[in-house]
Amino acid sequence: EADIYQTPRYLVIGTGKKITLECSQTMGHDKMYWYQQDPGMELHLIHYSYGVNSTEKGDLSSESTVSRIRTEHFPLTLESARPSHTSQYLCASSPGEAQYFGPGTRLLVL
């Protein structure tokens, strides 16, 4: 089982603010993912990375961006938050097949 951490766990922020959601894992997994999920609903893949300096957009269009400068770190940035960004953001990592999820960041944009 992977140790994967997300901060902050909860964030309330005003419209137009820039935010960065942090995700880190200690297992050395090459593959990392960001999902957007409304509570109890479908998981939507918004970004993924298969290694350092590799990032791809997922199936759901998102205004966020990601970077992968270090294997263990995969932050997600919203340059200008809007109420439509209100959701839960889940980070996951994988050594190959199984994906291991972090606890999520619940974002509320006012």
Next chain:
Amino acid sequence: QQQVKQSPQSLIVQKGGISIINCAYENTAFDYFPWYQQFPGKGPALLIAIRPDVSEKKEGRFTISFNKSAKQFSLHIMDSQPGDSATYFCAAKQGAQKLVFGQGTRLTINP
């Protein structure tokens, strides 16, 4: 063809009963089929997974049944308990590609 269709959307089962959640897929190249369990406010956790070369896998009260010809797989929870109340997601994967998730099933076990 990359979709995984999950049913039912919600399910209520009495304590001690059997909970059954079904998933269907089209892509016959899928070779890994996991199930995830998610409690409110938490990330999904890997519960059990199966490959298409076996028809059934059991771990404790949780069993995956796999029907390759029908392109279906299901999760059975025996002796369901209130603590099993959660949202369950099936998923499928082909080789090194991304996981494709089902739509989720909200399971409620009544005491």
